[in-house]
Amino acid sequence: MSAQLWVGYQSDSAKVAGYREKIGLDYSMADFSVASIDEEKMGSRLANLLRFYEEVNNQGSYSRWIGTILGEQNEALEHSYVEVKKQKLMKVEKSADEITIIYKLWLDKNPANIKQTEIQYHFKDGVSESNTVNDMFSHMSHYVQAREIINK
Incomplete structure (x- = not known):
C-alpha cells in the first residue's frame, strides 16, 4: 500500500515540476x-505571458479555461458557461516566492447574472494550486517561448 502511495506522490511531484518548468516564471x-504590465519590474517572461493572455483570452480554449477557473473561484459560476466581454489588469504582485495576478472581468449574460468579477491567478514557487491555471499557463508559455525565440 505505501509503495502505491509513493508512486502517486512521485508522479504528482513530477507533474508539478513539469508545470514549473513549462510556465517558467522568473x-x-x-x-x-x-497595476500594468511592467517588464522592468516583473521580468520579460511574466510580461510576455500576460501580453499573450490579453490577446487570446476570448479564443475558444482559453475562454473555456477562464470559465472553468472562474467556476473554481466563484461558486455561483461553477456550472455556468461564461464569456468575457472585457478585462482589465488590476494588479500583479510578487512577494518572496509568490506571484499573484488579478484581472477584473466584465462578463456577458450568464445564468448567475454576474456582470463583473475578478479572476486571480496565484503561483507559489512557480505553480498554481489549480491544475486548470497550470494547464492554461503551460499552454500559453509554449507560444510565448516560440515568440521569444523568433524575436531574438
Missing part, C-alpha cells in the same frame, strides 16, 4: 506590486 527580481 523569481529573481525584487518584490513588486504593479
Whole structure:
C-alpha cells in the first residue's frame, strides 16, 4: 500500500515540476506590486505571458479555461458557461516566492447574472494550486517561448 502511495506522490511531484518548468516564471527580481504590465519590474517572461493572455483570452480554449477557473473561484459560476466581454489588469504582485495576478472581468449574460468579477491567478514557487491555471499557463508559455525565440 505505501509503495502505491509513493508512486502517486512521485508522479504528482513530477507533474508539478513539469508545470514549473513549462510556465517558467522568473523569481529573481525584487518584490513588486504593479497595476500594468511592467517588464522592468516583473521580468520579460511574466510580461510576455500576460501580453499573450490579453490577446487570446476570448479564443475558444482559453475562454473555456477562464470559465472553468472562474467556476473554481466563484461558486455561483461553477456550472455556468461564461464569456468575457472585457478585462482589465488590476494588479500583479510578487512577494518572496509568490506571484499573484488579478484581472477584473466584465462578463456577458450568464445564468448567475454576474456582470463583473475578478479572476486571480496565484503561483507559489512557480505553480498554481489549480491544475486548470497550470494547464492554461503551460499552454500559453509554449507560444510565448516560440515568440521569444523568433524575436531574438
